[in-house]
Structure formats: C-alpha cells, structure tokens
Amino acid sequence: MKVKEYIESGVLEACVLGSASEEETQRLLQLKKRYPEIQEALFQLEVDMETFAQHISIPPPTGMLEKIESGINALIIPEEIPHVTDRESNNRHDYGSRNQFIEVEAESSQMRVHKTWRWIMAGIFVLGKIFLIAAIYYFLENRQAQEQIQQLKTELKQYHK
Amino acid sequence: MVKHGEALLQTKPVSIYTLYDSYSAMLLGYIHEVVKDQLVAEEYLLKTFNTVAKKFNDINWYESNNWAQLLRLAKIELTPIHDALRSCETPALVSKEHTITNRYLDKMTDEQRLVFCGIYYSKKTTAQLSKEINKPGEQIKTLLKEAFSIIRESNES
Structure with a gap:
C-alpha cells in the first residue's frame, strides 16, 4: 500500500466532501485506522474546509x-x-x-458540595484533634493533682498524730 | 501541536449553543451560497439546527469534526434545493460571475472551480461530475485535490 500515492489521489478530498462512492469511503475508514499519515491528512483537510467556510461566513441576524x-x-x-x-x-x-418547578428530590445518592468546604472540614478535623489532646492532657494533670492532694492529706494526718 | 490544541478545545462540552456560537455564521454562509437568498438561507439554518437537535445524541461530537457533521446535516436539509439546481443547472452557475468574491475560488481554474463547487455546493458525486464534464473519475479527484491545495496555500500565504 503506497500511502503517499493514496493521499495524493484526491480520494480523501472526495470522501470528506461526501462525493466519493460508498466503497471508497469504507476503504478510507479502514485505512485511517491503520495509517496515521492518512489520519493526519484527513485532519488537515477538515481544517481547510473550515478555513474555506469561515471565508464565506455570514453572521446570523439577532433573534x-x-x-x-x-x-x-x-x-x-x-x-x-x-x-x-x-x-x-x-x-x-x-x-x-420557564421552568416553574425546582427539583427537590435528587436521583443520585451522592451530594455535591462547594470546594471551600474541604478547608472547613480540614479545620474542624485539626481543631478536634487539638481539643482531644488538650482533654487528655488536662485529665492526666487533674489525676496527678488529685493524687498529690491525697498524698498531702495523708502526710498531714500523720503529722497531726 | 495542532492536535494538542484540538484536544484542548474538545474538553469544552459540545451543546447546541457551542455549535451555534462556533458554526452558525459558517453554516449560514454556506447555505446562502447554495440558495442565493438571505431569508431562505435563514430558514434552512433553522431547519438544520432542528435536525442537529434531533440527531444530537446519535452523533459522536468528540471523535468527529463538528463542522463536517454540521455540513453533512445541512446538505441533507438542502437536498431538494440541490436536486432543483441540478435539473436546471448551467455551467455559468459556478462561473466567477455568479459567485460572490471569494479569494479561494478566484485562484482556481474553471475546471477546478467547477469540480469544487459542484461537489461542495451542488452535492454532486465524482461519478456524476465525471459523466457531466466527460473526464475520468481520477481526474475529477485530482482537480478536487488541486482545489484544496489552493485553499491551503492561500491561507498560508
């Protein structure tokens, strides 16, 4: 298969404009998958077609x-x-x-939230951790203090005796 | 490079509105060249977009050239006009005098223009043109290829 000759034959142009036979079009569709050069040439032709169409374009009227x-x-x-x-x-x-009703019951079970919620959720998570650590710390502090008080009370009782 | 650009463009979802924004002027220009009447052209543009809406989900807009798809649908809508033109056509229809000033068509020879306009505007097949101007099919394709080369070269220069 001589790809260059095939591209130069003009069959691509005929196919792009829809003037080729069904057989030629089918063959091109098969060859397009096998040869990237043909695909590239087709892409270039489509660009040319758009260029030509842009040249004769007429803006549609308002409305x-x-x-x-x-x-x-x-x-x-x-x-x-x-x-x-x-x-x-x-x-x-x-x-x-024109749409008088708002859809209130979503079909999907998933919910879409704004991206800013990501940072808010991260903040809540970090704060939660800080509070948890603080609570453990104060609990241990408190327990130690209670033990010391108890110890002091015992010492005081012994001293009075 | 170009393909990368195309891929970037194709990330934008295709809708009736994006197609209208990008191609309505091109379509109206094409239809106007076929029907030669502004009001009739607008009517056919409307019909074409109705067909686009009907067939929207049947077309893979992301893997095919959108302009080629729209042109195909416009040509289907214009079939009665093409048939009518074909039945009363004279070679003058595609002569320089009868087309609007077009820097691409002006650079083509009479034969190249006859083939290009015959296929592009009058929806003729290479076989029909071959019979009409009494030239082999290969030569018709060569003339069409030359016409496209002129468009490309004019655009590059």
Whole structure:
C-alpha cells in the first residue's frame, strides 16, 4: 500500500466532501485506522474546509438563536433536548423562568458540595484533634493533682498524730 | 501541536449553543451560497439546527469534526434545493460571475472551480461530475485535490 500515492489521489478530498462512492469511503475508514499519515491528512483537510467556510461566513441576524430554541422546544419533549437544560443554558438565558418547578428530590445518592468546604472540614478535623489532646492532657494533670492532694492529706494526718 | 490544541478545545462540552456560537455564521454562509437568498438561507439554518437537535445524541461530537457533521446535516436539509439546481443547472452557475468574491475560488481554474463547487455546493458525486464534464473519475479527484491545495496555500500565504 503506497500511502503517499493514496493521499495524493484526491480520494480523501472526495470522501470528506461526501462525493466519493460508498466503497471508497469504507476503504478510507479502514485505512485511517491503520495509517496515521492518512489520519493526519484527513485532519488537515477538515481544517481547510473550515478555513474555506469561515471565508464565506455570514453572521446570523439577532433573534436567530431564540428562533432555533423555540423550534427545538416545539419539536422535542424537554427530556430529549440535549444540554438545553444544563447550567450553561441557565447562565446564558433566563431559561429557568420557564421552568416553574425546582427539583427537590435528587436521583443520585451522592451530594455535591462547594470546594471551600474541604478547608472547613480540614479545620474542624485539626481543631478536634487539638481539643482531644488538650482533654487528655488536662485529665492526666487533674489525676496527678488529685493524687498529690491525697498524698498531702495523708502526710498531714500523720503529722497531726 | 495542532492536535494538542484540538484536544484542548474538545474538553469544552459540545451543546447546541457551542455549535451555534462556533458554526452558525459558517453554516449560514454556506447555505446562502447554495440558495442565493438571505431569508431562505435563514430558514434552512433553522431547519438544520432542528435536525442537529434531533440527531444530537446519535452523533459522536468528540471523535468527529463538528463542522463536517454540521455540513453533512445541512446538505441533507438542502437536498431538494440541490436536486432543483441540478435539473436546471448551467455551467455559468459556478462561473466567477455568479459567485460572490471569494479569494479561494478566484485562484482556481474553471475546471477546478467547477469540480469544487459542484461537489461542495451542488452535492454532486465524482461519478456524476465525471459523466457531466466527460473526464475520468481520477481526474475529477485530482482537480478536487488541486482545489484544496489552493485553499491551503492561500491561507498560508
């Protein structure tokens, strides 16, 4: 298989533009996996296609996105709309105002928390350790003091006798 | 280097909005070149995005070129227009006089332009063009390859 000749034949261009035969397209899909040069050439062709398309691009008029949104919402039930209800959508548009209900029962058993909680939890953990050590220390101190008092009392009794 | 950049870009999740932001102008430009009418082009852009939404989950947007996918869907929507153009087409349709000023097309020879526009805008196959201009299929592919080389070279210069 002469890869360079194959790339130079123009069959890649024909396939990328969808004008090649089914047989040629299938062969290219197989060869693409085997030869990185072909994959690289295909990638370059896709870049060229985008470059050409950018040159003739026409910005859509304002309101086009809203028309597309309403068209999609009219066509597809909300569950099937890809990414329309995600956070990005909520940031860009007041989509939430159309959704009158807030989901209160999450399906997942896991909970998502803000990253700052990591430091708060670490702080609580460290403080807990400090308090525990302090409590043990004062408990031992106290026990020693009690023993000393007891000893002193005994000594005092002996002295009085 | 370029592939690394592509990988970085692809970390952004694909949605109807990202596709619209990146490609709506390119799609409208392409459709406008086919239908030659702004309002009709906008109507087909709308139809194309409706089709994108319908087929969104069937397409692997992360492992394929997004522009190629959108172009494919736009071409499907434009099939009636392509058929109508084909039935009444004259060679003048792809001549310099009938296309908007395009620095890439202007650098192509008449044959290269005929092949490139025939495939890109009129959705013709290499076999159809081969029969139409009476040249072997290999030569059609070579002309197409040359057209792409002109686009690449014009972009680099």
